[in-house]
Amino acid sequence: MSNARMKYILRELMTSEAPLTGEYLANLNQVTTRTTRNDVKELNNIILEYGTLIHSVMGQGYQLEIIDDHKFRLFLRDYFDEELPHGSRYPSIPEERTEYLIRRFLLSNHYLKLNDLADEIFVSKSTIQNDLKNVKKVLDHYDINLESRPGHGLKAVGDELKLRFCMAEYVFDRTEELQERLPEELFSSFSKKDKNAVLQIIVDEVKINDITLSDIAINNLLIHLLIAYKRIKDGHQISLYQTDFKEITEQREFKVADRILKKVEQTLEVTFPEEEVAYVAIHLLGTKMVSADENLNETNVEHLIDPTTRELVNAILIKIEDKMNLKINRDQELMVALGLHLKPAINRYKYGMNIRNPMLNDIKRNYPFAYEAGIIAGLAIEEHTGSEIDENEIGYLALHIGAAMERNKMNAQPKRCLVVCASGLGSSQLLFYRIKSKFEGKLEVVGTTEYYKLNQYDLSSIDFIISSVPIPDNISTPVLEVNAILGKQDIENIESYLNENEQSIYEYFRPELMHLRKDFDSKASVLRFMSERLQELGLIDDTFLTSIYEREEFATTAYGNLVAIPHPITPHSDETFLSVCTLKSPITWGGKPVQFVCGLSVKRNSTEDLQSMYEMLGRIIDSPALVQKLIKADTYEEFVKVLLRDKGT
Missing domain, CATH: 1.10.1790.10 (PRD domain)
Structure with missing residues (x-):
């Protein structure tokens, strides 16, 4: 387990420009700061001989220094790829064990006993039984069952096509170079020369037939052909529903697949049944791409x-x-x-x-x-x-x-504004030219109109209105009110709006929607608390929380770096707002530790420009150093000050 923690620490330190505190790293790994200190010490001992060390920066935390880049790369290759004799890895966390077990079941032609699997990876039988729940979930996705036979163990059983899809996804590590990652356990009899020959056949045929495949797609097809070869040698056949089969044979890709397999048959001295041709054709259908024109219209x-x-x-x-x-x-x-x-x-x-x-x-x-x-x-x-x-x-x-x-x-163009006056051409023209000359290049003043004619104006392409008269709130376009004779303060207000600095931060983060340094122990209690406060303020109705949970069912809104941004999948409020809750200690949210929760709600039928808000939230998600400061803020003023400093305003 310490090995998995150290990898996590190293990865975080590698991707952070600023020092990371021991508390932050401890929260990520959900351990004590003392354990983290020991992990860092042990990690330092390992990486020291590879030209790398972790500095402890007084009052700021830990920072990685890479002295010898070449040595460090060698270390990463070895350390993140510790191999077992069978080409598999010692898995230490549930996710790793799940993947290991899936590979073992997919690659085995016989039944596997739980006791033997437990011994292989040095865990108890009860741990394996627990992990099997996750394994079954994955295999269910491919309609593959674990067949149990008393006294013999378990075996993966399912449609041959689905078994291969699953093997292609779980037997290979797609993030590494294909040629170096074909497990020897699966292809010990498959020479590099043969692999290259099959690869060349694929490349030649797709080129001749004007089918453009990405490198990943070609690698995928090679993997599947090798799996097909191995499975046929082991006596397995593929079957497709006749209706699907007929549809595939009519595609142009079927002829290309047929030529590829005929050449592969000669090279490998193996006979593929016709269904195998359809299988390769599905791959060509499922991965083809076309190069787009440069000048698009x-x-x-x-x-x-x-x-x-x-x-x-x-x-x-x-x-x-x-x-x-x-x-x-x-x-x-x-x-x-x-x-x-x-x-x-x-x-x-x-x-x-x-x-x-x-x-x-x-x-x-x-x-x-x-x-x-x-x-x-x-x-x-x-x-x-x-x-x-x-x-x-x-x-x-x-x-x-x-x-x-x-x-x-x-490609962002200058913001477009409309000048609105009470009446009188003289004052509106004066305001028009004053704004135009002051903000040349930064702001496009598209025209002027009297207030009473505003409802006739198409505001869809206008970013905001500059008005010398009060305008009711029911207009969806933002309004900046100024004096008819543009003063210094008016100019500063317009500049502030264009720069989206302090104004936007104060606009997004409102004191009544900030709940700092709270004591909650679960995602449910945080969400319940936040939605109750929003309801009290009349910002949401009682369907909001249900909609938040509906969104969480698709995928977790915990994005890493201790940040979660829960939100409904469809707009549920009459205004756009952010609601923040920071926690004294992290909670588990979708399997990830979370300490900074930012509820987001976008106004129904919004025409606002939300780019700067999305960018600001993206910056928080991406910056461990910024998150550390924000979760330590005790007051609204302190919180906003951290954001303003980060934005350089």
Whole structure:
């Protein structure tokens, strides 16, 4: 166990620019600070000879210093890849044991006894029995059962196709180079020369037939061919429903798959039944990609994506915009990327091919709101196709959405404002030109209008209104009130709005919605407390908490770094707000420790620009040093001061 803790500590120190306190690391591992001190000491002894050491910075915590980068890389390779004689790893935490047991069952042709499995990884039989619950959950996903035979043990039994999908996902570590990660236990008789030959056959055929596959897709296909070879040698056959089979044989990819397998048969001296051709064709259908044009416009989009997929992409983007207001629904690159991704992805869902996403945790932590949009996209896909989308696929959708969000940030145009006066052309024109000259390049003043004509003006492309008269609150566009003769304070107010500095932080974090350094021992008690306070203030109704739990069922909103951002999946309030609760001690939330809880609610039919709010929350999720300071803040003033300092205002 200390080994797993030390890896966690090392990973955190590697990814943090600022020192991390012992208390923070202890909370992450859910141990005492004394245990963490010992872990750091032991870790230091290990890494010292690899040109790396952990400094203890007075009053600030621990910081990693890498003196010899080459030596440190060698250390990481060895330390994070400790191999057992059988090519498997000594698993120390439940997740690792679950994966180990899945691999053992998938790779075994005979029954396995629980006592033997317990002895292999130095745990008790009762621990193994506990882990089997998780193993069964994973295998259920692939319709694979653990068949029990008295006196003999357990064996994985299921449809041959599903067994292979499961093997492809759990036997191989996709994050490493394929050629170096093929387990010898599975392919001891499979020479490197043969592996390379099969790889070359795949590459040649897809190239000749204008099927563009990513490197990951080619590696996946190679893995599956090797599994097919091994399984046929062991006497297993694959079976497909006849209706599916007929549909696949009519696809162009079936002919390509047939040519690939004929060449592989000659190389490996093995005979594949026709069903195996269909199986490879599913892979070509399930992973094909097309290169998009560099200069994208609506005509190109229509040319690249068929009408059905285009309709699905539009439905996804409308749903995301409706619920999150990310301003990415007109991004042509995103439309093409999603369209090209979804066409083969739908084939994957159709044939039960679930792909594993090795980047999933990183995506959740680094692009939390893109991941959130991915969940909304998944719901839209389910509504349109009836196929349930798992979180691996949501992660891939999030990457496309995250790229669009970054593009949106880079391409941000000056904010557009409308000047409103009571009446009189002279004063409105004076205000118009004064603002225009003062904020040249920063602000586009699109025009002026009298107050009584405001209801006739299309405000959809206006970011905010600058008005010399009071405007009722029922207008959805933000309003800045100024004097008709623009004064120094007015200019500062406009600048402050444009810079989104103090104003936005005070706007998002309101004193009545801050609950600092509280004593709660569970996720349920925190959420109950926060929703009661919000109800007292009249911000939510009694369906809000149920909606929060509905969102948690899709995937946890604990994003790592002790942060959770619970929120409903659909807008539930009449205004956008953040509600914060920090805790004296961490609680468990979706299997992760959490000490900073930030409830988020977006206004129904919001037209606000929420980019800066999402960016600020993303910065908190991404910064251990900032979270440490925020959870120590005792007062609202102290909390806000930490954020202002972090933003450099």
